[in-house]
Amino acid sequence: MKAYVIEQPGGPEVLQMRDIASPEPGADEVQIRVRAFGVNRAEVYRRTGKMGPISGQVVPGIEAVGEVIHDPAGVFRTGHPVATAMGGLQFSRNGSYAEQITVLRSNVISLDGTALSWEELAALPEAYLTIWGALDKSLAIDQGQTLLVRGATASVGLAAVAYAKASGLRVIATTRSPANRERLEQMGADDVVIDAGEVANAVRELVPDGVDAVLEVVGAATLRDSIKTLRPFGAATVIGLLGGAPVLEQFHLTQDLPAATRLNFFPSGLFGTPAMPLADTPLRWVAQETAAGRMPSLRTQTFDFDDVRRAHSLLESDRALGKLVVRI
Incomplete structure (x- = not known):
C-alpha cells in the first residue's frame, strides 16, 4: 500500500x-x-x-x-x-x-x-470527539449555559462553537482578527470578542456575573486571562497548545484561580480507553445534523x-x- x-x-x-x-x-x-x-x-x-x-x-x-x-x-x-x-x-x-x-x-x-x-x-472525528470529551465529559455543559471558546478559529474551536450552539448554549468566541468574525458567526457564535491579548474585561461586559464554562484552545499563554471570566463554581478545560508549551510558571492558586472554580486538561489520548469508551459518542449525531444543515x-x-x-x-x-x- x-x-x-x-x-x-x-x-x-x-x-x-x-x-x-x-x-x-x-x-x-x-x-x-x-x-x-x-x-x-x-x-x-x-x-x-x-x-x-x-x-x-x-x-x-x-x-x-x-x-x-x-x-x-x-x-x-x-x-x-x-x-x-x-x-x-x-x-x-x-x-x-x-x-x-x-x-x-x-x-x-x-x-x-x-x-x-x-x-x-x-x-469530524478528532475535532468532535475532542469537543465531546471536553464539553460533555470535563465541563458537563448544560442547555442555557454560557461558554467562552478562547481561540475559536482553530478547527477544534470551530467545532466547539458549532457543538455548543447545537446543544443549546450561548457561545462567546474569541479571535485575534476582526476578519474572522463572520466565520465564527456562521458557526454559531452569539458574540465575538476580538483578542488583543486580554479578553476578560470584554467578556465580563457581556456576562457580568461570569460565564459557566471556558474552553481554552490557545493554552497556557492565555489561561490566566480566560479563567477570570468564570463565575463561582464555573469550570475551565484546556485542550490546546497553540500558544506554546503547556507550562504555567508561578501559578498562584488563590490569586490566579478565581474562587470556587475548577480547572483541568482534556487529552484526546483517552479515546477508546476504559475511562472514555466510544460506545456513546455523538459522532453519528453530528454527522446527521451536518448532513441536514442544522450544524455547519x-x-x-x-x-x-x-x-x-x-x-x-x-x-x-x-x-x-x-x-x-x-x-x-
Whole structure:
C-alpha cells in the first residue's frame, strides 16, 4: 500500500510517499481502507519532532474514515463505514496517512446510516470527539449555559462553537482578527470578542456575573486571562497548545484561580480507553445534523493524496479557518 512516511524531522518536504506493508489485524484490531482523513496540528508537531523522537519510518495521522477490510472478531462487517481516531496512531502504530490502517477495535466508530461524503465525514472525528470529551465529559455543559471558546478559529474551536450552539448554549468566541468574525458567526457564535491579548474585561461586559464554562484552545499563554471570566463554581478545560508549551510558571492558586472554580486538561489520548469508551459518542449525531444543515460544515478545503505537503503548509500558515481534509 502507499503511505506517507517521516524518517527525520523537518518541514513538509520530509513527508515522503512510500510503498509499505499493511499490517494484518490482531484479535483486538480492525483493518480499514482509508477513504479520507483530516489534517491536524498533532501531525505537524510529529513531523517537526515536537512530539518525540523519530526513529525508523513514522507514518503520521491520528484520524481517518473509511470502510472495514477485515475484523477478525466479526463485530464490523466488510465494507462497514467507520471512523477512527487516536489509539496509538502515529506513535505505537502506523498513522492514517495511508491507503490502509490497522487500528484498535475500541477506537472504531460505526458511521452506518450517515449521508455525508467521505470528505465531510473526515472533518469530524478528532475535532468532535475532542469537543465531546471536553464539553460533555470535563465541563458537563448544560442547555442555557454560557461558554467562552478562547481561540475559536482553530478547527477544534470551530467545532466547539458549532457543538455548543447545537446543544443549546450561548457561545462567546474569541479571535485575534476582526476578519474572522463572520466565520465564527456562521458557526454559531452569539458574540465575538476580538483578542488583543486580554479578553476578560470584554467578556465580563457581556456576562457580568461570569460565564459557566471556558474552553481554552490557545493554552497556557492565555489561561490566566480566560479563567477570570468564570463565575463561582464555573469550570475551565484546556485542550490546546497553540500558544506554546503547556507550562504555567508561578501559578498562584488563590490569586490566579478565581474562587470556587475548577480547572483541568482534556487529552484526546483517552479515546477508546476504559475511562472514555466510544460506545456513546455523538459522532453519528453530528454527522446527521451536518448532513441536514442544522450544524455547519467544518471542512474548508480538500486535498488529493499526493498533495499532503501543501495541506501541511496551509495548516502552518494559520489561514485554514476550518478543517483541511485529504481524500484517497
